[in-house]
Amino acid sequence: MMENAWLIPLFPLLSFLILLLFGKRLKKASAYVGIIFTLASLIFSILVLFERFSEPTYMTKFEWLTIGDLHLTAGFEVNQLNALMLFIVSLVSFLVHTYSKGYMNGDERFPVFYAYLGLFTFAMLGLVLSPNLLQTYIFWELVGVGSFLLIGFYFNKEEAKAAAKKAFIMTRIGDVGLFIGMILLFWETKSFEYSEIFKAVDSGAVSGTMITLTAILIFIGAVGKSGQFPLHTWLPDAMEGPTPVSALIHAATMVAAGVYLVAALFPLFLASKTALLTIAVIGAFTAIFAASIGLVQTDIKRVLAYSTVSQLGYMMLALGSGGYVAGVFHLMTHAFFKALLFLAAGSVIHAVHTQNIEEMGGLWKKLKLTGPLFLIGTLAISGVPLLSGFFSKDEILIAAWEGGHPILFLLALIAAFMTAFYMFRLFFMVFTGEARSEMKHVHESPNNMTFPMILLGVLAIVAGYVNTPWFGSFFGDWLVDGNPALGHGHIEGPIWIMIAATVVSLLGIYVAYLMYFKRSLSRNWLSGTGDTLHTILLNKYYVDEFYQLTVIAFTKGFSYFLRFIDVFVVEGLVKGVVGIVQGLGKTGSKMQTGQVQTYGAVAFIGLALLAVIFALTGGYLR
């Protein structure tokens, strides 16, 4: 089965092509095309995953491009991480395909939507199958395009257009980091292939500074894709896209690609303490930074988006602290519960046609299925014991502590508190209390929307049990099998960390309960401490404004400066030359007196000049 893993990405590609060419004729049937092909991918992925449990890594390659003596290859590789990612991506993609059939019903560009989804799924699956950096980069960019197209799906909305553009350009900034890092690494190791790179790094053929440099550059790529600080601003804006897209791309798969990349290149990062520390610091900072913004947002999807950024920061923190398993584990559980949250949010939006949580409320009774499912997701992300998020978050905290970063550990703990708080704030505001605006025709979503949510809800509960301190760390052991460098499947940590994590999250829930359910604590408790803080948070620390005033203003200014040069200096030079030539011409025409004698004299003087030069130089250019 593994040797046929290359088929997995091809199914969605096929779906993309079919829908692009015949979408107009297929109309509603487009959904079935997409669903069937992704189902095929999912089945194959499951088969591959199960086969990978028992068999070693499979890899194959062929020559893709010849450059003189350099032979660049393409191919695919099925190792533990890849197999796991294949499963996650194809599962979420399949569920989102199913869900969208209901959610996008009635949109006139229904087939196009499915085509784009196919393209994205193809790229994402291709990304996780890549055995070398170049191929990774190729799919990395394609994933970006898929995301770009889907964010801008409602193309006649100005916000969607701006968000799509922003997403593409901001991730591209990160991609350039990856691009440079990749090329530098290539010239150091003479290969793009992961295995060759690790070999070269192990043998010490690459200097320490170079490892650090390339590792950080590659991490910049991950920063862009995974929405880490300071390139995070595109991710919340990306919520302009249809909600299923947010679930697929901006929660479960693409944004996790950054984490995946760091994980895939983990041996490289392990070789550089500085790079690891950078990752850990950025991860931790992003986690708390995004969580704090999430505290005050009022758009349901934006809250989830900031929570995604924050959770991705968690994963980065785990990887940066050397907790390979913790990072990947959280990546998996997060994929499930965040996809669930987004789909549930989508279901809510579908029902009430607004995204502003200030206008919602009291939906628990109206959405009998969505409500509990949303609660499951909220509990999971808050790290309430016995749900998947609890185990993976615990692993991360332990990894941070054991990695020797007490400050980062503390930040992560605070972020956990905030997460619990804002998630339950969201939950209480949406589902409890009284409706804060007129809401007509509120109804539960159709089956094809609830089915994916239920499946994800189940996974959000149970996915954690594959790797727990109590029932064995089967998952972690398998993940690091054959790669001792990646660390242990499970890191033993002091028991108080688990207790602390639990207490913190429960505390967060309790505060949210007081403020938004019982209303015994003033809702303006935060703003009470100072309007300034609230304003700053509401404006996302003014990062966008900062970019607007610095980078974009600079670019524009520089462009206008260059245009000034183009119009006045370059054109001016040309005009000057033209003027000189015209002047010469005028002088020349004045000299045309019409007198043969003058002409003869001038011609003769010219001849004499030539003759003298000839006589003096011998007439041959030396």
Add this chain to the structure above:
Amino acid sequence: MSSVPASAFLALALILFCIGLYGALTKRNTVIVLISIELMLNAVNINLVTFSKYGMTPSITGQIFALFAICVAAAEASVGLAILIALYRTKKTVNIDEMNTMKN
């Protein structure tokens, strides 16, 4: 054999040619310009005859060419003068400054 070297004749021809040229390019009187051109032709003839005697392969051909040149010069002088007179008839002057119909 001869005490006068070929280069002496050539130098003489050069000097005459230069005089003719100077006259042709600076004189205002059209007749003098024509005369100067004759002088230049004469200088060329000296060269032809000189090479006929002192050239790499001396032969009578040089002299024959000189004859032809004289012939052409005679024709040129007659036609040139005819043009001059025709012009004079219309412009009433032989001043070369006035002969600038090439300008327009």
Add this chain to the structure above:
Amino acid sequence: MTFSGEFLAFMGLALVAIIGGVLLLNLTKVVHMVVALIFTFVAIAGIYVLLSAEFIAAVQILIYSGAITIIMLFGIMLTKHDDESEPKTGKWRKILVFLGIVGFAFAVYIGIYNFNIEQVPTTLHENNTMQIGKELYSKYIIPFELTSVLLLVALVGSIILAKNEKKEADSE
């Protein structure tokens, strides 16, 4: 260089020719200029003799000193010459042309200076006219005939050009 008779003759003739040329440039009256030119032409005929080209020398005197000079004199007489009021050529032009000529002369002189060919004994002076005649009527017969055509054309052309157009217009 020995002061042989030939050399003296050359020097004398050359001097006359050059002086004639210089006078041509510097005299003010047109007729005087033509007279100076005759000296030059005759001197050149002498040079031809020195170069063992007796026939050419004869032709030179006949055509140049005789025919062409006469034509020129006719030309001068047929046109009006106001020597005094003639505008002088611009000073700069003269200087420039002079410099150009000096440069040109210098360049050519270098060529002449480097010109060095072994002298080969010739038989040009023996029956010079006969040699010319033989060549002219055998090897160069076609150019010779063409020359006659040229002269004819020149003749006809001159007549047509010089003919009074007014009369022609009147007669028609």
Add this chain to the structure above:
Amino acid sequence: MNLHSILSILVFSPLLGIVVLAFLPKQSEKLIKWVGFLATIPALLIALAAYLHFQWGKDLADFAVSKSWIQFRGMGGAPEPFFSVNYELGLSGFQLLLVVLTAVVATLSAIAAVKFVKKEWKGYFMLFLLLEIGMLGVFTAENLILFFIFFEVTLIPTFFLIGKWGYFEKEKAAYSFLIYNGLGSAVLLIVIMILFAKTGTTNIEMLTKIIADPSAPLSGDLKLGLLIALLVAFGVKLPIFPLHSWMLKVHVQAPPAVVMIHSGILLKIGAYGLIRFGLGIFPEQFKTLATLLAVLGVINLLYGAFLAFIQTDFKMVLAYSSISHMGIVLIGLAAMNEAGVQGAIFQVISHGLISALLFFLVGVLYERTDTSLIENLGGMAKGMPIAAGFLLAGAMASLGLPGMSGFVSEFMAFLGLFKELPWIAAVGTIGIIMTAAYLLRAVLGMTYGKAHREFTGVLDLKGVEFVPVVVLFVLIVLIGVYPSVLSAPLQTTLETIMLGLGG
């Protein structure tokens, strides 16, 4: 058929069309269009056959033809007693690719002309076919003099095509095209003549050998001077900053069918010349100029990108993007290693295809809406989704999206330069970001957003318009997905160049 005469047939096949057109009455519009289009087909078929010939493992040298043409005795000082100019055509892998590109783009441009040219088809197609002869000749000539003649043959028809069939300021554009390029070709002629006088040959292969020989009668300084002159001559064509202003006018004023040819192929003559003559004949001197070239390349790349960022006319955006993309060619060349040079060549071809595609779409848009201002076109995806989709796809290809040809070339060029001059390359990567920024700004500005006007009626691509768009797009994707279609023929060319560079 004799293989040796095939190249001549290839180059001069459009002549048949010119002759036929000459006898057609001016009014028979349909017939003229058909003849004009069909006359480009033989060259296309032969070019494709030659490509298949290569792919079947046969030698491209089979096509070489050499006929004695002009001969005269040498002047003093030259080493050879005879100067001879032969009629020599040939194909290497590089040339083969360019010939195929030319044939393809020319045929597609003929289709575009059938659609977009509104007057005097007879004159248009005759000039157009003459231009094609020139382009094919430029890429097959094995002799500098012959090259120069064909080079000039491309100038004159282009001048008239711009000056007669262009937009409002067409005359000005045509003149600045002619003057700039005329000056460039004058410089080129000087270089050719000096080389000819010094070595007695203009055969490119022989020249390369003679100049590589240290006992050649050319001092190092002279060679450097000649190379700089070549850089100027082809820099005008490419164009290299600051010799670019003519090209903006041409791109804006010329009719779209001509710009397809111009941006797709004529600009590539500059790159071709730099690679073939600059890098091929003066490898040693090229090395000394490598850093300068890299800096120029980065300047081109960034200058074009930043200026494209603030343009309001989409044609201007594309014009500046051409400048920017030609910077990548320079960057690749400056790397002077296999990856860089191959990247440069890839960029030449890929940009040829992409800009042809984009300008065709501009032509379509202009025909429907009478504007190419970004602002006026906002939201056109509503009315013409297919055109908008291809426009977006073209922009993606242009900004170097993997899976399309632009990426492969960009990647290789930077791969090469990072090995040699990593700092300059690092500055250059800003260009990658800027490319994305300006292209998205322009294309999204046109396609996305609220529609500023009614796009009513049948506006979208239809009928024969699909042919150029689809063919070009398929080629772009093909190269992007499987670059070996290009890289295989290039390997021998690369080896030769690398041999010249001494490694």
